[in-house]
Amino acid sequence: MRFRPGGSVDYLQEKLACYNKLLDERLRQIVKPQPPAKALYQMMAYHFGWLNRNLEPVHDNCGKRVRPFICLLVCESLTGSPAAALPGALAVELIHNFSLVHDDIEDASLLRRRRPTVWAVWGMPQAVNVGDGLFTLAHLALTDGTLEPGQARDSVRLLARTCRDLCEGQFLDLTMRTGPDPGLPQYLAMAERKTGALFGCAAKLGAIMGGAPDGVITALGDFGLAIGEAFQMQDDILGVWGDETVTGKPALDICERKLGIPAVLAWQRAEPADLARLSALYSRPAPLDAGEESWIRGLFERLGARAQAEAMVQERLRRAEKLLDEALAGAPMSRELHDFISLITTRDG
């Protein structure tokens, strides 16, 4: 085990800061504005927080980069260096951002990371195309680089299957919003595809590029999937009960009538009278008043939806820890991955 000052995760934060610098440098090369479509790449740079809407250089929030970190940590755990997995890390980060740009359009979201979304600034048509561009740059990151042909083919196949999962997940998410009953099986199928799949892909790409055998690749994929599902559910919990001063974003999920795991569990558990009121409030176009919002939040608590959601997160984290131990038993750096799990899932934001 490596030196860890005071048992804290400072050592890990420092490592992630190095990863972040590396990712930023390469992403800026990939997204470099080139004529004749300079402004296409500038819109991407805006989305990444490198330019403001007047296309002047800034350093805005570029997101948490959890997915590429997993990819790089897995590779470093296996080989002692993250370098080989850089194409994979870039690809998952580009795919994640493609999905954000399109999700924001599909959800009519005006803000992302406290800034106007791409479509809100440049309109829907250009923004759809910006997302398509990020989608394709992810595939270029896997094939324009230094990967062996076999690794490149396997990585692209994995990425394509993952993107199919993402589209299925997004389809389920869009469909749940207009459907009558947000069932738990449908939520789980959605969370597995919309969030779990790309986390699993990130871990698997790190393992493929780190030269791991098939059994280890599969186990690490399952590890990533469990982490991703936990991450999604944790995000849903913070969307209802998160403290904005800690998370950096207001807890708007009830206000926006978003069907996260607390709502889905409450739906399963509510008595007919509460269920009728809940359904009516969730399908009403008019905004909720403060009393209604607080009634819903209280109902979720009373029904034990918060406790059950937190138990579901913990269950997935335990599964992830177990898979990690099996896959990386004796690897020099598996501690980093264990600490990373705590770091991202005990987050308050």
Added chain:
Amino acid sequence: MRFRPGGSVDYLQEKLACYNKLLDERLRQIVKPQPPAKALYQMMAYHFGWLNRNLEPVHDNCGKRVRPFICLLVCESLTGSPAAALPGALAVELIHNFSLVHDDIEDASLLRRRRPTVWAVWGMPQAVNVGDGLFTLAHLALTDGTLEPGQARDSVRLLARTCRDLCEGQFLDLTMRTGPDPGLPQYLAMAERKTGALFGCAAKLGAIMGGAPDGVITALGDFGLAIGEAFQMQDDILGVWGDETVTGKPALDICERKLGIPAVLAWQRAEPADLARLSALYSRPAPLDAGEESWIRGLFERLGARAQAEAMVQERLRRAEKLLDEALAGAPMSRELHDFISLITTRDG
């Protein structure tokens, strides 16, 4: 040279019908509706003309499939069989249809192949996601199959570069519509990327999968590019002067103030007074009346825009013929490709 009854291209039409059957069979497997996102694939099947909007089986227009035909013809010319290039043909057809679904959203087009567009039936959010799904299925077609790792890596790299071109072309197209002056250089950059690139990619994939050496792959890519540009310009000409009873679609480009090659050339050539009126009519939100539309069409003719556009088409066809002769000199089936060029570019529709 093979038997060609009466010197006609009937023999070629028969071959293309076989290709079409093969493509249809494989596309239906790739797009097969699977739970839990069955309706996602059914929306794709609707777009391909296999289902109507009530999701009942039909046989509607699925498009001309020019791009996959080029891919298969190139491979058959090189190897005597189209089979090896099937993954490439499927990929370019899926990418073409992804771009149609997204273009229709970005252009707010209500009809495609005489049927309501996907977004017009299921709404913009689902349609963006359907396009994303087609995009990813294209990459699966290249990597889920039987290609050697090196071929798969090279094919995906080529496809990703081509999709980057498509996005740049679409960016230029969207930008031209709101810009002050539809310059010829901008049009040519747009046509090269938006149409030329995918035709070039189709030919190159056929050559890669047919095992051609690098020089032949490059020459066939240039051949495809020239055909694609000619095809786009021909389409623009038909958009102004086409006969609906022959082309199957009304010539609406003037009515919709689309900046095809005739308009762009007219812009270069018009005297200040005509230019001012043309600009005013093209930027006016209100519809054109019949007199205005006929004035514009007449102006294009008087300025020689039609003749020059047709000359530009012919120039590219001659270049394509020359490249084909160089690349496939002595190949048993290069005649098929020459005939195919005539077939698609002397079309009245």
